[in-house]
Amino acid sequence: MSITTSFDVNRIRQDFPILSQTIRGRPMVFLDSAASAQKPRAVIDAMVGAMETQYANVHRGLHWMSERTTEAYEACRDAVATLMNARDRSEIVFTNNITGSINLMAHSYGRGILKPGQAVVISGMEHHSNIVPWQLLRDSHAIELRVVPITNYGELDMEAFEDLLRDGKVGLVSITHMSNVLGTVTPAERIVRVAHKYGAKVMFDGAQAIVHRKVDVQALDCDFYAWTGHKLYGPTGIGVLWGRKELLEQMPPFMGGGDMISSVTYEKSTWAQVPHKFEAGTPAILEGIGLKAAIDYVQGIGYDALAAHEAALTEHALARLSTIKGLTIIGQAQDRGGVISFAMDGAHAHDVATLLDRQGIAVRAGHHCAEPLMQRLNLDSTARASFGVYTTHEEVDALATGLERVRSFFK
Amino acid sequence: MSITTSFDVNRIRQDFPILSQTIRGRPMVFLDSAASAQKPRAVIDAMVGAMETQYANVHRGLHWMSERTTEAYEACRDAVATLMNARDRSEIVFTNNITGSINLMAHSYGRGILKPGQAVVISGMEHHSNIVPWQLLRDSHAIELRVVPITNYGELDMEAFEDLLRDGKVGLVSITHMSNVLGTVTPAERIVRVAHKYGAKVMFDGAQAIVHRKVDVQALDCDFYAWTGHKLYGPTGIGVLWGRKELLEQMPPFMGGGDMISSVTYEKSTWAQVPHKFEAGTPAILEGIGLKAAIDYVQGIGYDALAAHEAALTEHALARLSTIKGLTIIGQAQDRGGVISFAMDGAHAHDVATLLDRQGIAVRAGHHCAEPLMQRLNLDSTARASFGVYTTHEEVDALATGLERVRSFFK
């Protein structure tokens, strides 16, 4: 099958007002989308539209503004359900970011369903958000934490993974679907097949993956899938946890408060149905409305076009960067997305990032919230360029030229 | 001292674009601000400005956009510290809403500092957000939950309160600073004096209070104070917890993830300094920027003017509503804010709210997330009108006229 798309990146760029900004008098070259993506006009307009014309608190209002705002906010749940191909909209739980989603899991699934003595499996390339909640669980609930090693290419060691599961003690596998450092896309279907064979449930950290690929939770056959709005061109302040309904229903709530109850007396409270059981307090209303617009925007472009664009960019970038002397690209996974880490001989990543910034080029540098991975790689930090739907080949070229200048400055 | 203000509500109303909307062809009369307030142009502009001209993820970026966005976001922390007269900006913790703040407390203070056998005191007029987290704590951590009864006027029974503290087992008092149902403002300074006398720390749920009064945490001498951005004319998705630094420092973290760590290895992680220890994951960046604008807006008007306006409105409303036959105002506290609940003989609160809505008047009806208080009042639900900085005397009159029509319809 060949994909024919009419993807016009210059037209896309016009949807993002911020891209016309200049930095130090130069056009902004924004290569830090993996940290947080820029927002299209549609998202801005949706949020402004709500604040200017249709806003009130949701779910309990009987008046016009509240009813209409509830509809607009809940439409986001439908959009997410469609995006992920969930069986039912009630499988979509909104949180504040993916960190909140994973903490919810570590609490409600970890403390509520897993038994002391069981194990959780993570991998050697997780973001701190998918490490620390499980450490807190381990320390308070006597859960064992097992780590799948990664190969020198930066891929999961799938044999070692299966070995970790063999004793049947693993209750949950929580693994990234795409590394925010190496760009590696993990073999999600295989992970699920192996884990289920040994009776373990599987959650994916899809913070990066869902930005680059169509995620179909039924096709993946996973049990939970989490991601974060601000990386998918949506606002900050909203995250998503998808879970199989029957599992969500078994889990105790995480936070208590308004909106998540069925009845409250001082003696005893009972919980609302899923997903509301997990959504305490006034939700991120404006953010849900913004995220809905972001999803519509992405769906309008289509994941096929988006993935093809990013694959072409990534290929171009890998080719271009590999010609720069003294530059090492970190991670050589077969299946990878538009996130590229690199190190320059004789120059610290921070210095590289700052000197790129002086040329108007924004990249990230540091441990990327993945210290254990850095230790595995024997690095303190890397510089990282990451691409969005609006990134151009010219920007990749600017990065390469910029890096050549940095290199000659430091030599 | 007499307060002279140049408070011009018609000028204020022009700052809120939504107020020019019509509902069913009638001017919108929005009397549901206690559920969530409308947003002034300044808040909208600040958020749009960020999304259109200056946005990136914060705290770890070395590039221009990230540095500038970090400054804009962190300026909110300074604004909150000034608003509340905190000793230090590091005492301000951002959460997703006040429900998140109280759950953080129930977790980090409740499970981290309180010992099984100790007690937490709440009151008979709490919002579910300040009940359910403590019930979850009680059930998982063997903490006793004590409830201060309220008088028939809808005030705290302060003698009973002191009695609850006498055995010295109470570790924490968590009480509303203003009831979202009765409008009652609680005697915060006295609560703190009494509680401290018996060695208990005090947290206030200031979700409603901070909208109507100047809150000075040093003058109150309390230990924690929580509130929520969307009721103070800010965006959804952001809440605040203020705590004394030495207490915050003793508390273990709540959620794990990026931004809240100092170092991570698989064996052991260490935590960042307060407040970051409590702020896992990408913060509500756009929301912080919006909240900063909201605080500046409120400060620009000044709490004196704001409180005077609302006091006058409330007085007018109480007078006007008390002339309506068959209408009972629920709660007669001496010290009260601009939130008024009422019940109509022979008409259910939902029907009242719907029929007001048909006249373009938005009020809330239900248990207002305060079921135990409803039980105490022997009511299933009330209708509630609540005022904001933009509410006018004419709108109060419209409410009264509207209620009279509802009454004659149901008679």
Place this chain on the structure above:
Amino acid sequence: MKQTDDFADLYQEVILDHGRHPRHGKRLEAFDVTAKGDNPMCGDRVQVWVKLDNGTIGAVGFEARGCAISVASADLMVEAVQGRDPADTKALFEAFRDMARTGSCRHCAAELEAPLERLAPLSGVHEYPSRVKCATLPWHALIAALDGVKEATSE
């Protein structure tokens, strides 16, 4: 007068009347099945008792704590379901819920037209999605009772 119409198109006389003076608003002493319904968002509660009569619905009684719409809906429901078998009743509920949500029943079986007409005064709630639950709550309780479930919430 236009203004009163604003009220009356939602609160038609029949709703006011059944809301105020429900004909069937009492607990049955002799019954076969019963269930409670609960709308946590607004505090409405209802309990429904059903006496079965050779597999069809015989006498029905209810106790409701709630607004005029939920009480009237319960009362009108009783009149609409008497004599029907459970499968019929569920089909009628689906049609009624569709009407309450959208203002009309879009794909209604012909044999449901008559009973739906009796319930039509409630169709005005479609403008208020959160009040739709007031109208459907007694139905949820009834279906729960027929299914042998003790409690229902309007979703």
Place this chain on the structure above:
Amino acid sequence: MKQTDDFADLYQEVILDHGRHPRHGKRLEAFDVTAKGDNPMCGDRVQVWVKLDNGTIGAVGFEARGCAISVASADLMVEAVQGRDPADTKALFEAFRDMARTGSCRHCAAELEAPLERLAPLSGVHEYPSRVKCATLPWHALIAALDGVKEATSE
């Protein structure tokens, strides 16, 4: 050339030089106090060893893992503090931090002008608030060591 100036105003020759070839970048075998500094946000780490000499700072050595700015700052710091007493050193740190944050030291005591001038090449970091911490991290470690504290983080 304009472009190269964009680099050079921040990374002056002296920074590149001290960053690449720190004169004092080694652990002291004989020392009185030592402390580590750690910038959790970016992963920079430094350890500083101090030999005291009658209450003033004698020999100082450090080991740093970090960027050119943090290494150069550590190296320049050593040269600036040798021979000072702890109180003096703290005053100099405050002045330096002010300069790193704002680009210049606004309220500097006259006697600090000379040592500050040696540190002035680092003042360009004020444009990058998160890199200010790179420049101040070794100072935090030094002050911690003088105060008898084992670890410091740049706030």
